[in-house]
Amino acid sequence: MTAALLTGEGLRVRHAREVTLDYPAFAWPAGTQLAVTGPSGTGKTSLLNVLAGLLQPESGRVMYGDLILTELGEAQRDAFRRRNVGYVFQDFHLMPGLTVLENVELGLRVAGTARAAERARDALTRLDLGGRLQHRPAQLSTGERQRVAIARAVAHRPGLLLVDEPTAHLDRDRAAAAMTLLQEAAGGLGATLIVVTHDEAVAASLPLRYHVTPVPA
């Protein structure tokens, strides 16, 4: 899918009665690469979940191109997510029972992509995992697992690539390499890249920054 302008205004997420998260308005053109920064617990992951259509805000409006994400029903948000979103979860969430190849193939099958196995192999090979296709996630290093998660997130060519704390489990060198990888992947797709991080070095490697601050209740 080609990327589209992503906008948000008046966005408020309420998790529990005492946790209300308010977000500054934003408008990110297609292909934007940006870091979402802010202290822990300020609602960075919650923002990614809203953008992925996984979480409905209490109020406010998010638009992706013509699509008013915040007004869609659950089934429509499922469809939006499988077509337009690639999400690299903080803990990767690979399925332990599937091989590396199958984990990526699963994402493609959910997206309804044809020739899923072939495309999964291509995506993994491009991320230097061609020799690991039949391994289980548990047999891989953390960096390799993250690359499998990235392969799964980009294989169906989404317009929106969401990445949560990609460097949390990596040392400095590997963190830098991972960032390069993500930027190249997003650039290759023309996708909008949104990376949540509390790491200054990571944030500095991206051209734009969106800062989430705690809002006094």
Place this chain on the structure above:
Amino acid sequence: MRLALWTALRTLRHRLGALLITVLAVALATATALIVPMVTRQVERGAQDAAQVFDLLVTAPGSGTQAVMSTLFYLDVPIGNMPNRVYQDLRRLPGTRRAVPIALGDNFAGFPIVGTTAAFFDQRLKPGLPPYFRLAQGRVFTKEHDAVIGARVARDAGLQVGGTFTGAHGLETGPHEDDAGHREAYTVTGVLAPTGGPIDRAVLTPIETVWEVHGSEATQAQAVTAVLYSADNLAGIYTAAQRVNASKDAMAVFPGQVFAQAREVLMQGQAAYAGLSVLVLGIAALTVALSVYTSSLERQRTVALLRALGAGRSSVFTLVLLETALTVTGGVLLGLALALLASRVGGSVLGAQLGFTLAPPVLTWALASRALLLIPLGLITAVPHAIGSSRISPLKHLS
């Protein structure tokens, strides 16, 4: 659906160990529920056919069951002999289709030597059908001391057409074997194809042979043990039965009636067994339910991930049902195979004891559907879980 199937097959593969236990439980329950009815049916088929080739069994007066067991199944001693006149009367009765005399008395290696006429080989399950007793080898007997032997006799004694053997007095091998009058050898002229019925272990010879062998007992000469009688129509059967029962020398038994009684006793056992089968199948269904629920934490993760990747609720619902359906179906199919195998083995063990070569087991739809019922049953137990799974919030397991 394709996504659900793809995922189901792979998650099942991952849980193969636990899965195997469930599959085995279902398979064993299925087999347990089917083996006894299948073996019973194997026995019934051979036994019923043997009793259906004629309409009326005429023997010396006594117990109907004993009459059937002795002259039809050779599993009891005959009540006694009847005068030859009874046979001749029946033969000449208007409306008679066939009257087959039977004279018992001797044995070969424990197999009963059955004196009869060529009419014996003309008996049929229904008038239009080909003869029930088929020769696998050779031809029907033509003269005294010719013998047509049952399939099992041929196998056990290693006899073929042209082979010879000698008979012994009495219906079973015993101490009075050296009776000098019974030493003339029999020659095998034919071997019968297996029927699964009692005739498999009989030696058939012209009735005159039996009379000749027992010739010294002059008054008993030409006596018959039983007559297998068939009439052209129902009225003829009843006329014959009334006529026979009016005399003191003989009685007429409807083998069907004796069978109905025997069946009733058998069915009572079967009913208890069917109850047990339901219990076993119920336990199998519980095992399935248990396996569905024990896999649930792992499944919640799978489901949450699928949803997070964008799979809809219906895919998740289908996934859970498919996993269950695949497990149960695998178990049921394995169970059916086990049941077939076990009743083949059980049938041949039982057949060896009864002296029959039982027909191969047949899995009827009625029986198979009992086991196949487990599939919808398993699915029903999985429905609440499938609904629950489809409602899992992807966020709950991803943070």
